[in-house]
Amino acid sequence: MKSILTIENLSKSFTLHNLNKHIRALDRIDLDVKEGEFVGITGKSGSGKSTILKSIYRTYAIKGGDIWYASKKFDRINLAEASERQIVYLRKHEIGCVSQFLNVMPRTTARELVEQAIAEMGSSEDAAMREAEKMLAHFELDEELWDSYPATFSGGEKLRLNIAIAMAKRPRLLLLDEPTASLDNSSKIKVKILIEQLMKEGTTMLGIFHDLEFMKNLCTREYRIQDGKFLPGGNVVS
């Protein structure tokens, strides 16, 4: 199968000027994700899991190494060197990211948020409206909530909306940054069902989960990370 994401020699450090500190977060990481896979990254907190995802999404500036992504629009592109406008395009159209925090425009209803996400992909207003309702129902968000502001939602509702927004775009690559960290069991199960559906639909995913049990049943391969390096033999097929 073809690789959708190939990371070579990725290093990342943080220089904190006021504290006069230099923190090494990732040390020459190699990682490969094939189309349709669900790859998990496990490790203690502080080991560099999120840093990998944030580097791919370019929330972090990359200091060394290459992140090759097989884009539909740009063909093979190095995310470490892509222009900011290219990254903006990819975030809108190809690469999604879900974390446990809902980070959306304030004073916008759940329905509008999903509609806007779909409209950004170039759908007509009508089509976006219909598709948004489908997504909200699909993600089992109470109809009463569709026209209210997410700031008033519970943790589980926020997360499901978060995934709905990311999924509405049908990204080719979805990054999951501990999306289930603060959820109760029944919400976790709902998220799990959604992830399984996405896998069936062919979305490639790269995720970090706190809950190892949860992840083990889902992912096709697993990398183990410690102190910014992958453990030897950590690339386990589960």
Place this chain on the structure above:
Amino acid sequence: MNDFESPILSVKNLNKQYGAGCGHCRTGDEERLMKNYCPKCGTVYACRHISFDLYPGEVFGIVGESGSGKSTLMQCLYFDQDVTGGEAYIRTYKNGEVNLFGESSQQKRHIRNHQMGKVYQNPVLGLRMGFSSIGNIAEKLIAAGSRNVGAMEGRGRTLLEHVNIPVRRMKEPPKNFSGGMQQRVQIAKALSNNPPILLLDEVTTGLDLSVQASVLDLIKKLQRQLNISIIIVSHDLGVIRMLADRTMVMLDGRVIEYGLTDQILEDPQHRYTQQLVHSLL
């Protein structure tokens, strides 16, 4: 790297200085300056070698402390001030082949009226406070060549409705209005001639929180509906976070950092940006 789209506005090596400079500072050796001025002759280098591109439909943020040159840059772009050096090109003006700063003052007026709209922090600068609100819009329409009173009134109504000013108050002068309303009239005026570029200079500074929210919501709505390109200057990182895809950080007249807005906020590189972002928490 970025040839999949072309910028609507390109600014190249823009410089603005106050004062003639002297033998000490003219060498271009920036080490000789104290912050942004020359300790020998007092010349202030307000904008130094500023280059950036603005793309269609994007919101581009500019942050920096007071005195960093943000507003001077905006004034130069809108020809409120003459530049000392540098170039700017707009794709929809003469095919983007002519440096705007080299044009005659007549042409510059034309560019101001057709290619750009600007909203100032202080409404007094952007509006005639004693004229009616619709008259303010008509002024901009007339400047762009409109002569039909009925058409202008229709356009004025549409614009004021767009920015949520009740039409029954359109004949009132902005001096009767609250700060938030004045800002909204300014936005309507700036949009009069459907410019491709909108310059927003600290538009929400000094407004109370709920009014600030309504102005920001309006900007977001306009950007989505009109697909206009916006440069927004603010020292409020919350405003930038909410609106801008890309951001540039200025200090002492220079650009010290460019990046995706979330990268600037979560992984700032420059010492000053780190200080700025950490001040937020």
